[in-house]
Amino acid sequence: MFVVLLVMCVAGACNSEQLNMQTNSSAEGKTADNTTISSSSNDPRENRGNQRKEEGAGDWTVPKKLTALDPKKKHVALSFDDGPHHLVTPRVLDILAKYNAHATFFVLGNRAGDYPELIRRMIQEGHEVGNHSWSHPRFSDLSQQEIKTQIGKTDQEIAKTVNYDVSLVRPPYGEINDRVQSAVDGPIVNWSVDTCDWKSRNPQSILEEVQRQVEDGAIILMHDIYPSTADGLDKVLDWLGEQGYQVVTVGDLLEFSTEANSSKAGEVFFSSKKAAS
Numbered sequence: 001m002f003v004v005l006l007v008m009c010v011a012g013a014c015n016s017e018q019l020n021m022q023t024n025s026s027a028e029g030k031t032a033d034n035t036t037i038s039s040s041s042n043d044p045r046e047n048r049g050n051q052r053k054e055e056g057a058g059d060w061t062v063p064k065k066l067t068a069l070d071p072k073k074k075h076v077a078l079s080f081d082d083g084p085h086h087l088v089t090p091r092v093l094d095i096l097a098k099y100n101a102h103a104t105f106f107v108l109g110n111r112a113g114d115y116p117e118l119i120r121r122m123i124q125e126g127h128e129v130g131n132h133s134w135s136h137p138r139f140s141d142l143s144q145q146e147i148k149t150q151i152g153k154t155d156q157e158i159a160k161t162v163n164y165d166v167s168l169v170r171p172p173y174g175e176i177n178d179r180v181q182s183a184v185d186g187p188i189v190n191w192s193v194d195t196c197d198w199k200s201r202n203p204q205s206i207l208e209e210v211q212r213q214v215e216d217g218a219i220i221l222m223h224d225i226y227p228s229t230a231d232g233l234d235k236v237l238d239w240l241g242e243q244g245y246q247v248v249t250v251g252d253l254l255e256f257s258t259e260a261n262s263s264k265a266g267e268v269f270f271s272s273k274k275a276a277s
C-alpha cells in the first residue's frame, strides 16, 4: 500500500493559492483515510493512454502523447494556474519548448473559451490541461452542486475546443473539504512548491523559492498570468536542468510515481512519491 506524501508549504511561505491551516488539516486527514480504500474501479487515469483522442473538436487533431519520462532522472511537475493569458501564456509555452519541458495548465473555464488556440497549442505541444474552476470562487463558500457546476462548465468549455478529457482538478486557492472531494471525479492536485510568483512578481525570487523547496517528485505552483513569471521561467528551467530534473506534466508525474497503484476520485496530491516503507 502506498501513502501519499503530503508536502505542505513550509512556514513562512506565501499562501497565494494556499488554503488555511484548518483546511490543510482536513485535507491531510481525508487523504490518509482515502489511501485505505483499495478500489480502482473509478481510476480516472486508467484510460490515460487513450485520452488524447484521434479527433479533436472541429478539424483539429489531438496528437498522441509526446513525452516520456526518463526513469533515471529526478522529476518535477510544473503547473500554471489561472490562465490562459493572451500575452503571458504564449511566452510560457515558448520557453517550455526551448527546454523540452512539459507542464500542466490549470485553466479557468471563463478564460479558456476566449483563447481556444492557446488550449490547442498546450495539448499540441505535449502539455496537460487541468481544471481550475470556471470563475475562481472559494469552493468553501459553495454547495457541492455549485462546485460540480464550476468544474463541469469548465470541462464543457474545453471540450468545445479540443476533444480532450480533463482528468485533473485544482480547486482555487487549493481549498479542499469534504464537499470538494465528493464533487470531483478525478484526482485533486495541489502543490508542494509555492513560488509565490503572484506576490513577489520578481523573477529572481521565483527562482530562489524553487531552489529552496524543490525535491524529487515535487509539484511547483506558478501562474501564467504575470509577465514576471514568464521572465523567471527561463532561469528556473535552466537551473532544474542543471540539477538533473526532468520537467513533466502532473499527470505523468503521478502516473510514474504511483504506477503500481491507482488514484481515486477526490484523492488529493501535493506531490507524488512512493511511501518510504
Ligand SMILES: [Zn+2]
Pocket: 017, 081, 082, 132, 136, 172, 173
Ligand atoms: Zn488560482
